[in-house]
Amino acid sequence: MTTGAIVVAIISFVLGALLALMMIPILVWLERRGAGLVQDRLGPNRTNIFGFRLGGVVQSFADVVKLVLKEEYYPSHISKHRWLFMLVPSITFVAALLAFMVIPFADNVVIGGESLRIQPLPVDFGVLWFMAIGAIGVVGIMLGGWLSHNKYALMGSTRAGSMMIGYELPLGLAIVSFIITYNTIDFNAMVAWQSGTVLGFLPAWGILVQPLGAIILIVALFAETNRNPFSVSEGESEIVAGYMTEYTAMKFAIYFMGEYVAMNTASAVIITMVFGGYQLPWVGTVDLVTHFNAFALAIMAVLPIGILFFIRWMQKNNSLRPSVRSDGSREYEAKVFTYVLIAMTLIVEAILIYLILSPEAFLSRTIAVTLLQIAIFVFKLMLFNLFFILVRWTLPRFRYDQVQHLGWYYLLPLSLLNLFVTAIIVVGVG
Amino acid sequence: MSRKIKVVPRYGSNIKDKLYLPAIYQGMKVTFKHLMANVADSNAIETLEYPEEQPSDITQRYRGLHRLTHREDESIACVACFMCATACPARCIFIEAVEREDGRDEKMPKRFAIDTLECVFCGYCVEACPCDAIRMDTGIFSLIGSSREDFVLEKEQLLAHKGAFGEEKSCARK
Amino acid sequence: MVPEPFFALATLLFSLGIIGIVSRRNLFVVYMSIELMLSSVNLVLVIFSRLRGDMDGSVIALLLIGVIAAEAALFLAIIIHLVRISRSVDSDAFDELKQAKESR
Amino acid sequence: MLENSIFLILAIFLIGGGLTMVWSRETIISAFGFFVAMLAMAGVFALLGNSFLFLAQIMVSVGAVVVLSMMVITAINLKEENLPDEPNKLRWIFFTALIVTPFSLLMYRTLVSVHQNFAHTSEGYGSLKVLGEALFKDWVLSFEVISVLLLAAMVGAVVIARKELSDGA
Amino acid sequence: MRECRIVSQKFDIYQSHKLDIAKEHGAYSSLKDAFALSPHEIVEIIKLSGLRGKGGGGAPAGAKWALMPQDGAQTSYLAVNCDESEPGTFKDRQIISKDPHLLLEGIIITCYAIRSHSAYIYIRGEYSQFAKILQEAIDEAYGAGILGADVMGLGYGVDVTIHRGAGAYICGEKSAMLESLEGKRGHPRLKPKRPEPEWYFGNPTLVNNVETITTVPYIIKHGANGYRAYGTEQSPGTLLFAISGHINKPGVYEAEFGTPMMEYINRYGGGIRGGKKLKAVIPGGASTAVLTAAEAECAILDYEHMRTIGSALGTGGMIVMDEDTDMVEALKNLLEFYHHESCGQCTPCREGTGWSDTLLGRVLDGKGSNEDIDKILELAKTMDGQTICVFAPAVAIVIRAFIGKFRDEFEARVNR
Amino acid sequence: MSFVFSEENLAKIEALKLRYPSPAALSLPCLWMAQYQDGHISLEAIEVIGELIGTPPMEIYRVATFYTMFHLEPIGKYHFQLCKTLSCALCGKAEVLEHLIQRLGIRPGESSDDGKFALSQVECLGSCGTAPVMQMNDLYYENLTPEKIDAILESLEGEHR
C-alpha cells in the first residue's frame, strides 16, 4: 500500500466515525428544534457557551454531559447479570456504527494510478455487510429487554424482535431487486450506476428506476430503525419506554445514541441505494473533474449569494421578539457568525480561484471534487435525516398489529412481486 | 344537546384511504408548512419567551399553587379534617391536628404542609375540602427553591398566599 | 496457513456441542448445542476448502448454513408447541411415550 | 503474527461462548453465549479469507437463528420457575466431557491425517465470483434441494407452531 | 237519651268525699256481695258485663283481669291510673275529688278479684289538691277499718297508696306509669309479643283507669246484665264524657255509649258558645283524630262507630272548636304539647315530634312551603307504628287528621 | 350547704317504705318532699335521697330531670303555671297571659328579681272544662279572666304584706 492509500483510508475512516458520531448531537438537536418548529414552538434555544448558542446545538452537548455524569443506577431486581445488562446497549450501538462504515462518501479517488475508496471500511460487499451487521443490533435490544426483568421491557423486546423478523424479509428482497438492477453488491458501484440517466433526461436514481423497491426499502428501514411510525418497541403510550424502561444514565444514552446512529445509517443507505449517493443529478464524477472550472465558477457565483441570504436570515431570527428585553448576547452572536461566514466564504472563493487558475493541479481538483461530493453526501444525509424527523412529528404511531399486518401482508408480497418483475425485466432486457 | 353531536365519518374503507399515501402526503404538507413558516420567521411563533415574558392569561380554573383561606375574622378556615390528605393521590399533604382554643371550632391544624415536589396539582384536595379552606387559585405556577425543604410549604406560607381572583374569605363556615 | 489449531478448535466446539446435548435438559440449550456442532462442521469444511484452494467446501458450508436456518425454524416451532403443551422446556418432561413405571 | 493473535482472540470467544452456552442455567444467557460464539465463528470464516461465508454466517446464524431463538424465549416468557431443575448439571457435564475427550482426540487425529493425505490442487479460493460460479454450476442441484428443504421447513414450522383455532386464540 | 248515673251518682252531693256522707249514699255496700263471690267469679262477672277500659283504649277489662295469675304464688299488685293528662280529659279528677270512696270500693273489689293486697293510685303531680282530698278519704277509710289489714272484717287486707307523678304526660301510658311507680323515669317498656299482665318490680300487676275501677262496684251490685242495660251491645255501659272548648257549658257528664255526639253537645254542653257554627270536634282527648262538623253531625259516641269514621272514642274528652278557630294554630298547639311531652326514649318520637313542631312553626311564620306540609305528613308516617309506645302513632293520627281534613287552611298559610 | 330531711318527712319515708316492694320506688315521693321542704331540689338533696333509698344518685338525678314539675334551680315563691294547651288556648289563654306578663313584668320561664314570682306556661293541667286555668304552686285557679288575675295577685300581695 502506498502512503496515499493509507492516508486516504485513515481519512475516510475518521470521516466515517465523525459523520456517525458527531451526527448524534446534531440529530438530537435537529429532532428537538424540528419538532418545535413543526409544532409552532421554539425548541431548545437557551443553552450557550459564552453566549454562543449555535441555534441550540449546545443543548445537546449539555445533554451529553448530563447523561455521562448521571448516577449509575440499577434497579434492585436486576441483580444477576448486571454486567450483561450494562453491556448489551453497546451491541446495538456498535452494530449500527459498523453498518455505517461501508457507506462511500465520495467516488474513488485515483492517486498515483491507484483507485482508492473513500469508504471507512473499503470492502466491495457493502450491501451484504450492511444487511449482516445491521441485523445484529436487535440482539442488543432483545437482551436488554429481557434482562430488565420488567414486563414492559419484555414486551418491547418481543416487539422489536418480531418486527425485525417481519421487516428483514421485505428489506432483503428489496435489496436483492436492487442488486439485480445494479448488478453489484458494492455500494460504490451502485452509486456509479446511478450517475447515468434513464429515458434520457431523468437521473438514473434508484427511486426512479425502481420506485416500488425504493418505497419498500425506505419503509422497511424506518421499521428496522424503530423510528416512528414504527416505534412500537418503545411505544410510550402503552409500554412505558419498552426495552429502555429500566435503563438510565449512560446505558440509556448508548441505546439512545444507537438509535440515532441507526437512523443516520439508514439515511445513508437510502441515499446511497436510491438517491444517487454522493452524486449530483446528471453530473457524474468524470464530468465534474473535466468541467471543473465551470462548476467552480458556478459555485463562486452561488455561494456568496447563498451566504448573504443565510446571514440575513440568521440576523433576523437569532434575536428575541422586540417585546422581550434582550441582553444583547444574541445580536453579538449573530455578528460574530456573520464575520465568520464571510471569512469562510472568502477562503472558499480564494481556493476556487486558485484551482481555476492553476490548470496543472489535477490532484487538487480531484480532492476538491471529492470534497464537493462529500459535501453533497452530507447535505443529502442531513436532508434525509430531516425527513426521518419530520415523519416522526407528522405520523401517528401504528398499532403493533398494524405494523405486523403491513409487513407481512403488504410489504412482503410487494417485495416478492418487485423482485419477480425486476428479474424478468433484467433477464428480458439483457 | 343532541344537535351538538358531530358525526365523524369513518375513513379507511376505500382504496385511497387504504393506500395511506395521500393521507401521509397531507400530513407532511401541514408539517412542512409549519416548519417552513417558522424557519422563515421564528419570532412569529406565539410561544412565550418565558422568563422574560410572563403569562397573562391564567384563568380562575387554573390550578396554581395552593393556599389556605381565612374566615371572616382572619382566623384559619381549615378544621384539619384530613379530607384533602385522604383525597390526595400523591399523599403530599401533611396535617397535624390540634384542639382549637378560640371557640370558633374544635379543631384546627397545628401543622399543615404541602410537599409541592410531590404534589401532582390534580386539585382533588380542593374538591375534597368541606370547608373551602384550601384553594389553588393563587395563579402561582412556578415555585423556586434551593433545597428540597424549600418546597415543603408550611401553614404560614400557605396562609400568606393571596388568591389571584379576589374573593378572599372562605364562605363555607363562619 | 497452519490448519492444526483450526482443527483443534473445530474438534473442541464439536465436543462442546455433544456435551451440551447430553448433559443439559433445557431444550434451548440442546438446540443451540446442535447448532454449535453444525457450525464446527462448517468450520472444518471451510478449512478444507481453504486448504484445497477451491470453493467446493465453502459451497457445502453455505448449503449447510441453509440447513441450519431450516432446522432453526423447525426446532423453535417444536419448542413453542411443547411449551404450549406443558409450560416447560425440560426435555425430561416429554416422556409420554416412555413405558410407564409402576409408581407413575 | 497478527493472524495468530486474531485467531487466538476468536478462539477464546468461540470457546467462551460455547462454554457459557452449555454452562448457563438461564436460557437467555445461553443464547448470549451462542450469539458470541456465532459471531466469533463468522470471524474465523473471515480469518480464513472467506468473506461471503463470513457475511452469510452473520446473516443466518446471528441475524436469523439467534434472533429467532431470543424471540421465542421472550415470546414464551420463559421464567426462572419454568426452567428444568438440573441438580446434577455439573456432574453431568464433567462426566460427559470425560467420555467425549477420547472421541475428540480421535476426531482431531483423523482430521489432521485427512489433511495430510490429500493434495492441494487448484487456486482461486476466496472470491465471491468463484463461489457463485461453483454454487450455480457444480452444486446447483444441492442448492435447489436446500431451497426446497427451506420451504418445507418453513411450512412445517408454521404448521407446528400455529395455535389451534379451537384454543380460543 | 236517658239519664244514667253509674259513676257520677254522688257527684252532685255536697261533700260526698267524706266517708260518712258517702256511706249514707251506699258506699261500700257492694263489698259484702263481692266477698261472697270467689275472685274467679268476680272476674267472670266483669267479663260478662263487657266492661271496657275507660282510659282511652277501650280494651275489655275482664280479659285483662283474667290474665292475672290466679294461683297467688306471686305477689300481685293493682295500679290505678289516675295520670289524667290527655288534653280535653278531666273526668278522673271529678271522681277522686267528688266520690273517692267509690273508687276505693272498686279498688278493694278489684284487689280481691286479682288476689292483690296492695293498690297504688298513680295520680298526676298537678292534681295535688285533689290528691289531698283522696288522701283524706283513704285516711278516713283506714280509720274506719275499711282499708288495711282486714277490710271491714271480711278477712282480706288491702293497702292503698297514692303515688304522685310530677308532670309527665307519658306516665299515662301503663308501662311508663309502672316505671314511674318503680321510681324511674317514665319510659314506656318494650311490648311483650303475647298478652300478659304488666310487671311491677317483677310482679304481675293490673293497671286500670280510675273510671274503670270505679264502675266495678256497680257491676257487682247490679250484676253484669244490670250494667249491660246501658249502652250498646259492643260497648255496654256508660262513660264520663268531658266537654270543653267553645261550648256553653263545659264539664263532665255521664252518658251511655251510643249517644249521638251532637245530641250530647247540645244537651249537656249547651251548644256552641256565642251561637257560632261548629267547625270541628276532637272527640276523645287530643290524641284522637279531629272530626269536621259534618262528621260530628252523624257521629255516635261509642267505640265501634268512632272507629268506622276514622277516629276513636278515646277518653271521651271532647274539644269543640267553632268556626273562628285557626286549625293551623290548633295543630301547632297540639304539636307543641307532644313535642314537650315526648319522653325521648325512641328516635321517631323524640325527633319526629320536635321536627314536625319546627316545620309547622315555619308554616305558621309564613316561611313554610307545601313541601314542609308534605314533610310533616311523611314524619307522621315515620312516627306511626315504629315506636315502643303509642305516643308517636297518636301524634301521627292527629297530624294526619288535621292536615288531611283541613289541608286548604294549611296551604292558605303557606301561600299567604 | 347540705340537705337534711325533716324528721316528719323521714318518718313519712319510713312509713312509705313498707308500702312498696322496693325502696327504690320512693324516688318520686322523696323528691316531692325535698322540693316542698326547700322550694327546689338541690344536688345535695339528690345525694341524700339516693343514700336513703339505696339508688345511685345519678338515677335520682335522671328522674328529677325527667319530670317537669321538679325544679333543680331555685324558683319564685309564687309559681304561676298557665295552661297553654288546646282547650285553654281556645278559651282565651292568650289574653290572660298578656295580662299576667304585664302585671308581673316577667316573661314565661322567668322569675321576678325579688324571687317572689315565677311565670311559666305548662301543658294541659287536666282542667279543660274550666279553661283557661292556671296553677299557682298547688292551687288551681279556674275560669280565669284578667280581672280574676288582678284579684289573685292582690290577695297574694296582701298575704305577703
Next chain:
Amino acid sequence: MSQIEIVIDEKKYAAQEGLLLIDLLIREGLKVPYFCYHEALGADGNCRMCMVEIEGQKRPQIACDTNIKEGMIVRTKGQMIESVRRRILELELINHPVDCAICDQAGECKLQDFYMDYGLYDSKIDQAEKVHHKKHIDLGSNVMLDQERCVLCARCTRFTSDITKTHELGIVGRGDHARVTTMPGKKLDNPYAMNVVDLCPVGALTSKDFRFAQRVWFLTSTPSVCHGCAKGCNIFIDHNKEKYKDERIYRFRPRPNADVNGYFICDAGRLSYKELQENRQLEMLIDGMVSKEDEAVACYHKLVADGGKIVILADANLYTEELEAIQKYAHILGAQLCAPLESYRDESFGDDWLKSSQRAANAKGVEKLGIAQILSTDPVALLINFNHPDGSKIKAQKSIHLQTHQMEGKADLVLPLAPFSESSGTLVNEDGIEQFCPKAIWRNEPLMSAIEWIDLLQGGER
C-alpha cells in the same frame, strides 16, 4: 333450646329457638343497621333502626326485640324496609350537628355508614333550627362528650349502670332535650371508663387520648394481645405509617373474645401503648457509646469468652417461643436461667374483672416452661438480661442488657430488643389460654426479637 330453621331474605338459616333475631343477623353477616343494640349490653329498643319485615306482622319489627320462632320468614331488604330505615335515620340526623369534618369518629361512625347505606337524602333543616347542646365536655377519664352528636342509644349509660355498676353516666332531660351527662360536678371515673368510647356508635363520646391524633381510615388494625397484665385481653393495635416516618401505634382497641375479655379492656391496658413508644432503646451501646452491629457482636463474644458464671434473666412478658429460645440458649452457654415473676406483682392493680395483679403477660408461660423464678443474689461473672426489670439487682461483674426501653443502670453492652408489637409469638394468659400475636409494627429499621438476637449472637446472619 331447640335448633330451628328460619328464613331470612329467602335463604334458610339454622338457629336456636328464642335467640334474638338481631344476633342471628349479625352472626350471619346480614346487613342490619342498629345503634342501641350491643352484644354485651343487650337490647334497649330505642333507636328503632334494626327494623325488619316479618311475615304475618303488619308493621316492621325491630330485630333486637324479636325472638326467633320456628318458621319465621324475615326480610331485611326491600323498598319498604329501606324506606323505613331511611326515614328513621333522617330523624336521627335531624338534631345532629353533621360536623364529621372535625369528628374523630368519622370513618367508623355508624351514622355515616348507615347514611351511605340507607340515607342519601337531602337535608331539609338548617343549623339554626336544630336543638343545641353542649359540645366538648370533658367527662374525665380521657373521655370527651359532645351531646349534639349523641343519638341517645344509651349504650354508655347502660355500660356504667349494668357493667361497671358505677352509674356515672345517665340520660337526663326529656324529648329532644334529652342528653347524656354526668351528675353536675361529678366525673366519669372508673378503670374501664374508656370503653364507652368504643361503645358509642357515633362521635358523641370520643377519646381524649386519641383526640385529633389521626383519622381512623388511615389506621391499620392488627389483632394482638394486651401486655398490661396476665389477663391477656384481646386487642386491636391500630397503627399507621405516615409518609417518611416510622410506623406508630395510635391506640389499642378491645377485640371481642368471649373466653378472655368479652368486649372490653381496662383503661390502663388501653393506654399502655404510650409507654410502649416512649423511651425506646433503639441503638446498640457499648459502655454507653453508640456502636454498630458487628462491633456489638464482637463485644458480646469477648464478654462471653471471658468465662465465669453466666446468669440469664428473661422477661416474663416475652413470647413463649422467645422464652424457649432463651432456654435453649442458656443451655448452650451453660448459664443459669431465671425469670422472677414476683417482680411483676402489683396488688394495687388487680380487680375481679379484667385486671390481674400479676402484671407479666406471659407469667403462665414461664411457669409452663419450668423456668426458675428465684432471683439469684450471688455475684456472677456475666449477666445477660432479656428486658427483665430487675436486671440491676443482680451483682454482676459484666452485664449485657437486651432491652426494649431505656433503663436505669449501667451495662457493658446494651442491645435493642423488639417489643411485643414488633415481633410475633404466643402468650399464655393466667387462665392458661394460649393466644397468638402477629407482628404489627414494621419499623423502617426493624429491631430484632430475642430469637433473632440469639441467632445472630450465635453466629447466624441477620
